[in-house]
Amino acid sequence: MTSRSWLAPAIALALLAGAPRPAAGVKVLAFGDSITYGIGDEEGLGYPKRLKKMLGKGSSVFNQGEPAEDTGLGLTRLRSVLGEDGDVVLLMEGTNDVTLIAEGSLSVETTLANIDAMISRVRDADKEPVLSSIIPRAPEARRDRTNEITSFLAGDLRELAIERNVRFADIYDIFDPVLVPTFFDEYYHQNPDDPIGHPNGAGYDRIASVFADLLNEVDSAPPVVGNFEPGPLPNTVPTGIKFEVPVYDFKSGSGLDLAETKLLLNGAVIATGAESEGDAKKVNLVHQDKKAIGCRVVLRVLAQDSAVPPNSLDRTIGIYDVTGRTVTPGDVNFDCRVDGADLVSFALRFGIDSSDPRYLLTWDFNRDGMIDETDLATLSSNFGKSSL
Numbered sequence: 001m002t003s004r005s006w007l008a009p010a011i012a013l014a015l016l017a018g019a020p021r022p023a024a025g026v027k028v029l030a031f032g033d034s035i036t037y038g039i040g041d042e043e044g045l046g047y048p049k050r051l052k053k054m055l056g057k058g059s060s061v062f063n064q065g066e067p068a069e070d071t072g073l074g075l076t077r078l079r080s081v082l083g084e085d086g087d088v089v090l091l092m093e094g095t096n097d098v099t100l101i102a103e104g105s106l107s108v109e110t111t112l113a114n115i116d117a118m119i120s121r122v123r124d125a126d127k128e129p130v131l132s133s134i135i136p137r138a139p140e141a142r143r144d145r146t147n148e149i150t151s152f153l154a155g156d157l158r159e160l161a162i163e164r165n166v167r168f169a170d171i172y173d174i175f176d177p178v179l180v181p182t183f184f185d186e187y188y189h190q191n192p193d194d195p196i197g198h199p200n201g202a203g204y205d206r207i208a209s210v211f212a213d214l215l216n217e218v219d220s221a222p223p224v225v226g227n228f229e230p231g232p233l234p235n236t237v238p239t240g241i242k243f244e245v246p247v248y249d250f251k252s253g254s255g256l257d258l259a260e261t262k263l264l265l266n267g268a269v270i271a272t273g274a275e276s277e278g279d280a281k282k283v284n285l286v287h288q289d290k291k292a293i294g295c296r297v298v299l300r301v302l303a304q305d306s307a308v309p310p311n312s313l314d315r316t317i318g319i320y321d322v323t324g325r326t327v328t329p330g331d332v333n334f335d336c337r338v339d340g341a342d343l344v345s346f347a348l349r350f351g352i353d354s355s356d357p358r359y360l361l362t363w364d365f366n367r368d369g370m371i372d373e374t375d376l377a378t379l380s381s382n383f384g385k386s387s388l
């Protein structure tokens with residue numbers, strides 16, 4: 001067989017829409033702090049060496065991690081690093097900024113400006129910057145242990161990635177401790193003296209695989225919700241509240257399936273990507289309706305991307321009481337009335353207890369762990385009532 005005869009089908013395959021562009025031979029500079037350096041990795045490899053293994057022959061990954069560095073110091077050091085041989089610069093820095101932000105000696109705006117300047121410097125050196133969010137803090141961390149700052153920074157970095165049109169590795173999202181409660185046990189180095197929380201070997205493997213998929217153009221990342229209004233923290237929202245929820249998917253060339261990207265309020269779709277402002281990389285789901293808000297709001301996002309098979313997201317992003325409104329026991333869909341719709345929903349859960357995955361306090365009005373006759377009696381006594 002001549003070389004041309006096997007090359008033609010290979011080229012045809014590569015031209016197919018969505019065909020991955022393999023990263024064979026790519027030269028990578030891994031730039032960051034102690035998490036790039038590899039602290040906590042019991043095998044002493046860090047993510048760069050693990051990534052090199054995943055990328056295979058001909059590729060190189062140069063570890064340019066500097067423990068304890070913040071983005072201000074990193075921006076200065078970056079110049080010297082850019083003289084090295086490399087096509088792609090992975091930028092994963094900001095963990096040490098979070099400590100300073102928590103202590104009140106640095107602003108998030110400064111961190112973002114530093115990272116923005118890093119993107120420019122890498123481009124000025126004719127290399128491709130790839131931006132990454134940073135991993136969450138461990139529960140024992142001295143500052144920001146609830147990840148309030150770190151998760152907001154991740155949201156800001158998503159926005160920066162859109163603005164600057166850089167490829168983005170959402171390391172925070174794949175490490176999100178809200179989704180995987182056992183995460184810190186499995187993927188973090190267990191050291192109570194660690195002020196931040198560093199990954200273990202398994203955690204570094206996970207970081208490396210996110211970068212490997214990105215460089216190989218394999219879309220393994222589900223869509224992700226960004227910083228949204230009113231945010232996860234208020235317990236109560238006013239009736240006139242505007243919900244504004246950005247959803248991202250960073251895979252170049254495919255991205256979000258807009259028709260399958262939806263915002264739900266108490267189970268009902270109130271905005272879809274197909275009818276909203278945005279594109280496959282970012283869509284803004286917006287909703288404002290005084291009447292339809294109900295007596296309590298459970299806000300949920302469903303989304304999927306255009307990968308085959310698609311990666312999907314299903315997340316309840318906030319639960320809010322509504323100012324001046326109370327939920328009548330029995331009103332399980334929170335529309336401020338106890339009626340047949342509630343009874344149907346209740347009947348589907350009748351007889352189950354808290355060991356059942358379908359159990360929710362919503363249907364257990366006296367909160368005794370059983371959805372039973374006592375709760376039915378409560379619903380019946382309130383049947384027909386409206387709390388508006």
Ligand SMILES: [Ca+2]
Nearest residue numbers: 221249251305
């Ligand atoms: Ca995706």
Ligand SMILES: [Ca+2]
Nearest residue numbers: 331333335337
């Ligand atoms: Ca109801």
Ligand SMILES: [Ca+2]
Nearest residue numbers: 364366368370
């Ligand atoms: Ca009960």
